Amino acid sequence: MIDLVTGAAGFLGSHLCDALLARGHEVIGLDNFFTGSKDNIRHLLADRRFELIRHDVINPILLEADRIYNFACPASPIHYQFNPVKTIKTSVLGAINMLGLAKRVKARILQASTSEIYGDPEEHPQRESYWGRVNPIGPRSCYDEGKRVAESLMVNYHSQNGVDIRIARIFNTYGPRMALNDGRVVSNFILQALRHEPITIFGRGEQTRSFCFVSDLIDAAVLLMEKEGVTEPVNLGNPEEVTVRELAELILRLTASRSKLVFKDLPIDDPTRRRPDISLAREKLGWEIKVQLQDGLRETIAYFRRLLSA
Numbered sequence: 589m590i591d592l593v594t595g596a597a598g599f600l601g602s603h604l605c606d607a608l609l610a611r612g613h614e615v616i617g618l619d620n621f622f623t624g625s626k627d628n629i630r631h632l633l634a635d636r637r638f639e640l641i642r643h644d645v646i647n648p649i650l651l652e653a654d655r656i657y658n659f660a661c662p663a664s665p666i667h668y669q670f671n672p673v674k675t676i677k678t679s680v681l682g683a684i685n686m687l688g689l690a691k692r693v694k695a696r697i698l699q700a701s702t703s704e705i706y707g708d709p710e711e712h713p714q715r716e717s718y719w720g721r722v723n724p725i726g727p728r729s730c731y732d733e734g735k736r737v738a739e740s741l742m743v744n745y746h747s748q749n750g751v752d753i754r755i756a757r758i759f760n761t762y763g764p765r766m767a768l769n770d771g772r773v774v775s776n777f778i779l780q781a782l783r784h785e786p787i788t789i790f791g792r793g794e795q796t797r798s799f800c801f802v803s804d805l806i807d808a809a810v811l812l813m814e815k816e817g818v819t820e821p822v823n824l825g826n827p828e829e830v831t832v833r834e835l836a837e838l839i840l841r842l843t844a845s846r847s848k849l850v851f852k853d854l855p856i857d858d859p860t861r862r863r864p865d866i867s868l869a870r871e872k873l874g875w876e877i878k879v880q881l882q883d884g885l886r887e888t889i890a891y892f893r894r895l896l897s898a
């Protein structure tokens with residue numbers, strides 16, 4: 589089995605490469621190193637079953653593969669808003685190129701979609717049947733709408749060309765190998781706490797998220813890819829919901845930090861509540877969360893502690 593992973597040098601992509609190699613597959617990792625780092629995959633470079641290609645998914649590429657995991661795309665708001673037009677191209681042209689490849693070599697393809705396709709949701713928790721509430725012209729739209737087009741491309745290549753598709757709607761995921769400058773809430777708070785710097789809470793910290801540890805997410809993605817016939821979108825995430833303030837307080841406690849909380853402006857269109865309904869993943873994949881938030885945070889804190897002391 590040859591798996592192609594786009595975004596292989598990123599946070600999720602690098603863990604995915606590890607998991608696929610551990611299952612005995614050959615892996616081709618592809619990345620343009622925008623937010624990814626060779627450090628995340630350095631340990632794989634000596635593995636004869638792993639190949640790394642520097643490539644931008646907005647350009648076509650021809651390779652032989654049985655499975656394509658399309659994970660290339662910046663995921664942190666500060667990174668995807670840095671060059672929004674490029675973010676749209678990555679999602680849209682990237683999906684077109686990877687679907688074209690899947691069609692040509694008859695590979696099965698899994699698209700990393702996102703809870704962001706639900707926008708700032710009126711339905712809570714979010715089920716896959718919910719269409720979402722996305723501002724099409726707001727600062728998050730380059731990411732949200734790009735991913736919505738990617739889903740549309742997936743279902744249309746499936747119905748029009750018979751491409752075998754999987755759509756993973758991934759909710760907030762955290763863990764080791766998030767970049768130091770990633771800017772997402774878990775890595776920001778842990779780094780601030782370890783450095784005893786102020787913890788930057790956006791808004792009043794009453795907005796909620798549901799945080800999934802990376803190993804659980806990767807298990808689910810591989811299960812979904814290998815499950816026959818699940819071509820509809822599937823939510824993948826941890827249904828345990830916390831406020832941003834609760835997350836900050838938990839991280840302060842786990843790091844025994846002297847940091848104080850500071851309150852900054854809430855970014856425009858920041859979703860108020862987010863929690864997945866994972867009934868479909870449970871039913872179709874037999875998947876359950878194994879790592880509780882506290883345990884996953886402990887592991888992530890240990891990773892950043894090592895990184896800071898290196």
Ligand code: NAD
Nearest residue numbers: 595597598599600620621622623624644645660661758761
């Ligand atoms: P990340 O930023 O750590 O990784 C993204 C990787 O894609 C990086 O290695 C980057 O260099 C690469 N990349 C970006 N644009 C590219 C391009 N045009 N061509 C080739 N490579 C490119 O982010 P992540 O958290 O690992 O997210 C991976 C995927 O999962 C993304 O598609 C993201 O939208 C999706 N996702 C992640 C989360 C999460 O919470 N981590 C949630 C929902 C969806």
Ligand code: UDP
Nearest residue numbers: 665771772773774776788789790795832858
């Ligand atoms: N957030 C925060 N402080 C930070 C970074 C993020 O309070 O330093 C908040 C952000 O406003 C959002 C939540 O944490 O409400 C999750 O933000 P993140 O960027 O991690 O992901 P997303 O908004 O895409 O879910």
